[in-house]
Amino acid sequence: MKRYDAVLVGAGHNALVAAAYLARAGRSVLVLERRSLVGGAAVTEEVFPGFKFSVFSYVVSLLRPEIIRDLDLPRHGLQILPLESTIVPLDGGDYLGLWSDPDQSRRELARHSPRDAEASQVFGRLMQHMAMAVKPILGMVPPDPASLAPSDLRGLLRLGGHFRSLGAERFHALYKLMTMSSADYLDEWFELDPLKATKAASGIIGTFLGPRSPGSAYVLLHHYMGEIDGAFRAWGFQKGGTGAISEAIASAAREAGAEIRTGAAVARVRVRNGRATGVLLESGEEIEAPLVVSGLDPRRTFLDLVEPGLLPDEVVEAVRRFKIRGSSGKVNLALSELPDFTCLPGTGPHLRGAISISPSLDYLERAYDDAKYGEFSRRPYMDIVIPSMIDPGMAPPGKHVMSIFVQYAPYHLNGGWTDARREAFGDAVVDTVACHAPNLKRAIIGRQVLSPADIERITGLSEGNIFQGELALHQLFFLRPLPAWGRYRTPIRGYWQCGAGTHPGGGIMGASGRLAALEILGRRTG
Amino acid sequence: MLKTTPFHARTAPLVQGQAWRRWGGYSVASAYELQHEHEYAAIRNAAALIDVSPLYKYQVSGRDAARLLDRMVTRDVAKCGIGQVMYTPWCDGHGKVIDDGTISRLGESRFRLTSAEPNLRWLSLSAAGMEVTIEDVSERLGALALQGPLSRSILERVTGAGLDVLRYFRLLETTVRGIPVTVSRTGYTGDLGFELWVDAERAVPLWDALIEAGAAYGITPAGIWALDLARIEAGLVMLDVDYHSSHHALIEAQKSSPLELGLEWTVGWDKGPFTGRAALCAERARPPEWRLVGLVVDWTSLEALYAEIGLPPQLPTVAWRTSAPVYRDGAQIGYATSGCWSPLLKRYLALAHLQAPHFAAGAEVRLEVTVEHHRREASARVARLPFFDPARKRA
Numbered sequence: 067m068k069r070y071d072a073v074l075v076g077a078g079h080n081a082l083v084a085a086a087y088l089a090r091a092g093r094s095v096l097v098l099e100r101r102s103l104v105g106g107a108a109v110t111e112e113v114f115p116g117f118k119f120s121v122f123s124y125v126v127s128l129l130r131p132e133i134i135r136d137l138d139l140p141r142h143g144l145q146i147l148p149l150e151s152t153i154v155p156l157d158g159g160d161y162l163g164l165w166s167d168p169d170q171s172r173r174e175l176a177r178h179s180p181r182d183a184e185a186s187q188v189f190g191r192l193m194q195h196m197a198m199a200v201k202p203i204l205g206m207v208p209p210d211p212a213s214l215a216p217s218d219l220r221g222l223l224r225l226g227g228h229f230r231s232l233g234a235e236r237f238h239a240l241y242k243l244m245t246m247s248s249a250d251y252l253d254e255w256f257e258l259d260p261l262k263a264t265k266a267a268s269g270i271i272g273t274f275l276g277p278r279s280p281g282s283a284y285v286l287l288h289h290y291m292g293e294i295d296g297a298f299r300a301w302g303f304q305k306g307g308t309g310a311i312s313e314a315i316a317s318a319a320r321e322a323g324a325e326i327r328t329g330a331a332v333a334r335v336r337v338r339n340g341r342a343t344g345v346l347l348e349s350g351e352e353i354e355a356p357l358v359v360s361g362l363d364p365r366r367t368f369l370d371l372v373e374p375g376l377l378p379d380e381v382v383e384a385v386r387r388f389k390i391r392g393s394s395g396k397v398n399l400a401l402s403e404l405p406d407f408t409c410l411p412g413t414g415p416h417l418r419g420a421i422s423i424s425p426s427l428d429y430l431e432r433a434y435d436d437a438k439y440g441e442f443s444r445r446p447y448m449d450i451v452i453p454s455m456i457d458p459g460m461a462p463p464g465k466h467v468m469s470i471f472v473q474y475a476p477y478h479l480n481g482g483w484t485d486a487r488r489e490a491f492g493d494a495v496v497d498t499v500a501c502h503a504p505n506l507k508r509a510i511i512g513r514q515v516l517s518p519a520d521i522e523r524i525t526g527l528s529e530g531n532i533f534q535g536e537l538a539l540h541q542l543f544f545l546r547p548l549p550a551w552g553r554y555r556t557p558i559r560g561y562w563q564c565g566a567g568t569h570p571g572g573g574i575m576g577a578s579g580r581l582a583a584l585e586i587l588g589r590r591t592g
Numbered sequence: 593m594l595k596t597t598p599f600h601a602r603t604a605p606l607v608q609g610q611a612w613r614r615w616g617g618y619s620v621a622s623a624y625e626l627q628h629e630h631e632y633a634a635i636r637n638a639a640a641l642i643d644v645s646p647l648y649k650y651q652v653s654g655r656d657a658a659r660l661l662d663r664m665v666t667r668d669v670a671k672c673g674i675g676q677v678m679y680t681p682w683c684d685g686h687g688k689v690i691d692d693g694t695i696s697r698l699g700e701s702r703f704r705l706t707s708a709e710p711n712l713r714w715l716s717l718s719a720a721g722m723e724v725t726i727e728d729v730s731e732r733l734g735a736l737a738l739q740g741p742l743s744r745s746i747l748e749r750v751t752g753a754g755l756d757v758l759r760y761f762r763l764l765e766t767t768v769r770g771i772p773v774t775v776s777r778t779g780y781t782g783d784l785g786f787e788l789w790v791d792a793e794r795a796v797p798l799w800d801a802l803i804e805a806g807a808a809y810g811i812t813p814a815g816i817w818a819l820d821l822a823r824i825e826a827g828l829v830m831l832d833v834d835y836h837s838s839h840h841a842l843i844e845a846q847k848s849s850p851l852e853l854g855l856e857w858t859v860g861w862d863k864g865p866f867t868g869r870a871a872l873c874a875e876r877a878r879p880p881e882w883r884l885v886g887l888v889v890d891w892t893s894l895e896a897l898y899a900e901i902g903l904p905p906q907l908p909t910v911a912w913r914t915s916a917p918v919y920r921d922g923a924q925i926g927y928a929t930s931g932c933w934s935p936l937l938k939r940y941l942a943l944a945h946l947q948a949p950h951f952a953a954g955a956e957v958r959l960e961v962t963v964e965h966h967r968r969e970a971s972a973r974v975a976r977l978p979f980f981d982p983a984r985k986r987a
Contacts, residue, residue, distance in 0.1 A: 131938070135891060140937045147637055148629045167626035198904065295904070298938065305637055418630065455810075458638050458742060463808035 070096045070325075072357040072586075073345050075332045075371065076526070076565070078106025081361025082315040082326075083579030084564040084586075086137050088359075089322035091587050096353065097316075097324060098345065100331035100526065103309070104316045106361070107525050107532060108574050110309025114512035116462040117400040120307035121516070122525060123532065124451060124469045125149060127292045128575040129300050129311070132205070136580075137318040144314045145305040147456050151419030153410065154260045155502040161409035162260045163416065179258040189255045190290075196240050197290035199232050204291070204570045204577050207585050208544040208552050244284050244539060249427050251283040263424040265289075267447055270473065272533045272572070274391040276434030277427050281539050288573070303456045311574060335360075335371045335561055342560035357560050359582065363527060363534035364388050364547035364567040368556065377557055384548045388567075389541060392477035392518030392530035393437065397470040397495045400512030404452070404466055405503035418455045423448040423498060437474030442491045445498055447473045465511075470495055475518055477529040483519035491517060534567035543569055554582040562586055594619040597645035598734035598795035602803075606813055613816055616646035616708070621815035629909070629935070631814035635781050635822045636936050638810030639740035641802060642819055644780075644787065645795075647693070648710055649730045653702040656722035661695055661703055664718040664867055666850055668860030672697045677761045677776050680858050681850050682714075687871030688838035688847035690714065691831060692855075694778060696763055704729075704789075708831040714839075718867065734795035738802065739785030739822070741984055742809040747775065747786055750805040758786075760986045769801050780819060782826020784984040820911040824932050824941055827886055827977030829853055833913045834884065834929040834943050851875055852882040852945070854977060883951040886975035887918070887928060889940035889959055893971040897963045907933040907940065918944050919958045919969060925950045928959055934979065941979050942972070950974070 072088050074081045077099035089095045103109055107122040126146055134144060150166040162178060165171045175183035209221025229237060243251060248269035252262040266277035269285040276282070292301045304311045316326055331348040335358050344354040360367040368377060368385040410416050424430060424447050433443035449471040454461035461467045472495050479487060492515035500506045518530025527534060535547055544552040547567045554562050564582035566572055595618045597603070603621055611622040620643055623631060634640040652661060662669035667680035674697050681692040693707040705711070715726045738747060748755050751766045755775075758764055763776035771794045779785035790798045803811060820830075829835055835848040849872065850859055859872060891905075898905045911932035918926040931942030942959060950957060953976050958969035 131891070134938050140939075144938075145637065145936060147633045150627070150630060165626075166629070170626055198902075298905075300938070415625070415630075456637075458808065458810040463745075 069354040070094045071355060072096070072359060073098060073353055073355040074359045074361055074564070075345065076100070076106060076361040077104035077312070077316070077326060077328070078361045078565060079108045079312050079315055079574055079576060080565050080579030081359065082312060082319055083133055083137070083576040084359055084361070084583040085324045085326070086315060086319035086322055087580055087583035088586065089319055089324040095319070095324040096355070097319070097326040098330040098332050098347070099326065099328045102328050104326060104328065105309050105312030107527060108308040108312045110307030113398060113514050114400045117465070117467050117512060118307055118460045119398045119467055119514070120309065120453065120469060121398065122396060122521060123308045123574055124453070124471065125302065126304055126308070126311060126574050127301050128204075128288065128295075128573050130204070130575060130577050130580065131295055131298045131300060133576045133580055134300065137315065139314045139318060142314040142317040142321070143310055146300055146302045147305055149302045149419055149451065149456065151416060152264060152422050153416045153419060154264050154422045154424055155407055155409045156260055156425050159409055162258070162264070164264070175258070175261070178261075182256045182258045182261055185255050192239060193287065193290040195236050196243055197287050199229070199236060199240055200287055201291055202228060203543065204575070207554070207581050208546075208569045210544040210550070210552060242283075243287065245280060246283045247278045247280050248282040248286055249277040251286070259426040260424065263427045263430050264422050266427060266430060267422060267424045267449070270430065270434070270447070271449075271471070272394060272531065273536045273538060274389070274393040274437070274476070275538070277430045284539065285537060303451070303453060305457050306459065307453065308574060315576070332371065334373060335558070337373065337376055337558055337561070340559055342558055357562070357586065359562045359564050359586070361565045361579070363390065363531070363565055364563070365390060365528040366526065367563050367565070367567070372558065381548065381551070381557055388547050389536045389538060390529045390531045391536060392521065393475065394471060394473040394532060395442070395475035395491060395518060396516040396521070397472060397492055398514040398516070399468040399470070399510050400461070401466040401468055401509040402511050403505065403509045405468065405499070405509065406505045407503045409502065417452050421450040423450070423502070433474055437476045440476060440478060440480035442475045442479065442494065443473070444494055446475070446495060448495065448499065450499065470499065477518040477522070483517045488515050488517050488520070491515060533572040534565050535571070537572050546571060554585045597643050598792035599643045599645065599736070599799050601796055602799045603643055603813065611815070615816065616648065618646040620646060621813075623815040623817045624813045627909070628815060628817040631812055631818035632821050632935060634810060634812035634814055635740050635783060635818060637741065638812065639738060639743045639746055639806055640812050640814035640818065641799075641806070642737040642739065642814050644735045644737045645733075647730075647735055648707045648728070649733050649735070650705045650707075650711065650715060651702070651727040651729050652705060652715065652724060654724040655701060656719075656724045657701045657703050660715070660719045660722050660724050661705065662863065662866065664715070665695065666859045666866065666868070666872075667695070668863040669695060670863065674699060675762055675764060677763055677778050679761070681853070681855055683850065683868030683872070684838045685867060685871070686838070687849050687868035687875060689835060689850055689853060690837050690839050692829070696776060698774070709837060732792055734790050734792045734798070736788045736790070736799070736802070737779050737781070737785060738788060739779045739781040739783050741784055743785050746802065746806040746809050746811060750801050751775070768798055771798050771801070773798060780826070780828055781822035782828065782978055782980055782985060783822065783982065784987070817910050821932050821934065824911055824930060824943060825934050825936060825978070825980040827943070827979055829884065829943065830930065848882070848884070849875055851880060852884060854884045879948060881948055882926075882945055883948070884943060884945050885951045885953075886977045886979055887931070887942040887944045887957065887959060887972040888975045888979075889942065890971045890973065891940065894940065894961065897961065897968045897970060901964050903964065909933070916942070917960045918946060919960070920950050920955075925957065937980060939979070946974065
């Protein structure tokens with residue numbers, strides 16, 4: 067039987083990051099992946115011959131600069147290309163453009179609302195202050211205010227000092243941001259509906275909330291946290307798709323000595339006397355290791371990988387209560403020609419950025435209404451990118467790929483997801499985009515529709531939730547994923563968690579993997 | 593008015609922000625788009641089309657053409673085969689660099705020399721008593737650099753020829769839609785790339801052909817701001833920025849030898865006499881005093897300097913070309929001459945002249961940085977050049 071110091075379950079990007087850090091610390095490390103390729107939800111696959119897709123996760127926003135540096139990821143293939151703009155097609159043939167050039171963007175906003183063009187500057191400054199206030203939290207193991215452990219107290223003291231240093235005005239703004247709905251929060255600042263809707267959209271991605279749901283405002287901050295790292299320019303599109311990021315991290319991990327096995331599904335974590343002793347593969351093979359780290363979501367980590375009866379009942383109950391709720395789907399299209407948007411005809415720089423179908427707050431809220439009652443949105447919110455316009459290698463010359471992130475697509479669909487419902491969902495998406503780009507339907511030469519059920523089936527993410535559990539306030543920070551188990555540990559000694567279901571979670575950030583590894587190694591962070 | 597290049601009719605309408613800069617008496621685009629990020633990304637990700645026509649170009653021909661160039665430059669020109677290109681500096685009699693450029697051997701006794709500054713007089717002086725014709729073809733030739741991982745695919749499409757055979761620092765004559773073009777596998781970006789030399793009168797149709805064929809490969813006209821980032825990553829020096837021509841230097845300290853610039857590899861020690869040889873041999877025998885090296889600024893230290901005043905690090909998106917002192921143990925040991933944040937490598941890079949013994953790779957030094965109006969020092973490490981050296985450059 068082979069023995070390792072540490073076995074990681076699942077080769078998602080967080081587990082790969084954790085593996086790299088553990089291997090760099092001299093541990094013998096094995097990563098086990100059920101699929102034939104690494105990356106979890108950050109994978110690139112040639113779905114149609116010659117057409118490559120970031121099948122699930124499709125942009126990089128908050129990949130931690132310290133990880134990029136520590137693992138020297140550019141040398142391993144990290145190459146982030148700029149995503150320069152966001153275009154919002156409007157009903158009636160106009161559009162709202164948010165460009166990377168500040169003058170161009172201001173002029174465009176002023177065309178719609180001179181007031182908002184000005185407000186946007188002040189709002190941006192406030193949000194940047196908020197993001198700076200919150201950002202240190204991304205790099206620290208969250209202290210638990212209910213705990214009297216010295217490390218928790220030390221962390222709380224530091225955090226308390228940090229928030230005091232914000233001053234009253236910013237602290238109050240932060241409090242509002244944490245509790246309000248994004249619609250209410252943005253109403254305080256802007257009058258332009260598509261602007262509010264587009265900003266609000268970033269607050270609902272991956273959650274089962276609408277723009278008018280309380281608590282949706284704070285996710286707005288994520289966008290601005292990316293801006294703080296602006297000088298680092300780690301926001302954009304990875305060359306070769308998001309799978310290339312996973313490959314880069316995997317390459318760094320291998321270089322540090324980690325072993326990565328694909329096609330190796332873990333069935334169970336072996337536990338003896340309350341201690342993890344290794345894993346049992348579905349093939350029957352056993353691997354010994356005093357340290358087992360799960361990169362899977364909390365439901366799989368606690369309920370599927372651990373034999374029933376080994377965990378305290380209240381922990382099992384808390385995991386069952388953990389809100390996962392898949393709310394989004396993905397449509398990937400292979401195109402024979404570029405979409406021709408009625409609002410901005412022809413080819414242009416707008417096709418190198420995001421195209422956001424978010425014309426108004428009502429539009430988003432109605433899309434949510436459908437989902438609340440168990441239907442997919444007939445007119446969904448969509449975040450569209452054309453990766454082949456940024457990286458020509460994603461499609462054959464002259465051809466294109468289009469990635470459409472779609473919300474809402476509830477995991478618990480009335481009547482369940484069937485092939486027919488999936489295609490009906492795909493039709494709703496294509497029909498909606500085709501309203502803005504009439505040539506789309508004739509350009510489609512391949513269509514992949516992924517419901518949350520498909521995302522779950524392929525990646526293993528429970529309910530197809532892209533964040534391994536919602537980024538809602540009640541399950542963030544020291545409460546992520548569970549009260550009292552927010553520091554990457556589990557009730558089983560030697561069994562750890564490192565996926566996006568732990569703090570801070572969400573997006574291709576890698577922070578969960580890094581913090582878990584540092585915590586395992588007993589290093590102080592934050 | 594400054595001169596315009598043969599591609600001006602095409603480039604001018606693309607310059608959205610009227611961002612022009614001077615280069616050798618010409619105006620060339622600093623950036624075409626309002627932000628140059630995409631232009632830079634094209635160099636490393638797809639293909640960038642850069643107007644490099646302001647380079648000075650001389651045709652040197654006649655029985656003694658090879659002898660003249662061999663006498664003038666540091667490289668061993670006798671070893672330059674037909675269809676080969678050599679990068680080389682050339683020196684004054686004291687072994688100090690006058691300029692640098694490329695020599696292309698177009699035929700047995702026909703060469704083309706490119707340079708950053710006018711060199712007709714120096715060529716003529718060096719040619720005393722030789723049977724050689726020197727022609728300044730600078731204005732007769734347009735020059736385009738097509739640089740980036742997809743540049744070869746575009747050129748193959750537009751020439752209809754397989755270009756795998758065209759190796760690094762080789763050239764061939766071909767046609768693009770009937771336009772005679774010299775294509776050399778050279779560039780100033782450190783990436784896979786080519787330079788195209790064309791009769792000025794046919795420059796515009798060549799531009800059009802490349803843009804059209806390149807559309808499916810993400811071809812992007814790129815300006816000097818984008819090029820400047822790439823050349824720093826590639827560790828390539830620039831005249832008047834990283835060193836000064838000995839012909840313009842007012843004091844000795846402003847001059848540099850090829851050895852000091854890290855160009856020792858260009859010196860043909862075994863070849864016959866050439867201008868500056870004696871001085872260079874003497875210099876080689878002494879321990880080196882100065883050396884141009886790379887610096888990588890430690891991000892954590894930079895972040896800490898900004899954190900002190902409550903800011904995230906602020907970095908210019910354009911490469912800087914000002915002199916910044918470099919210190920070690922409190923004493924100044926050199927100066928950086930250009931630097932930039934590398935969007936590709938995610939590192940803050942600089943080129944610096946450092947005194948012995950501080951230029952050893954890995955040495956820790958401190959670079960002066962201005963943080964909100966205050967002069968501070970960030971720690972930096974000496975690195976070997978180039979910073980970026982992809983296999984595709986030579987493959």
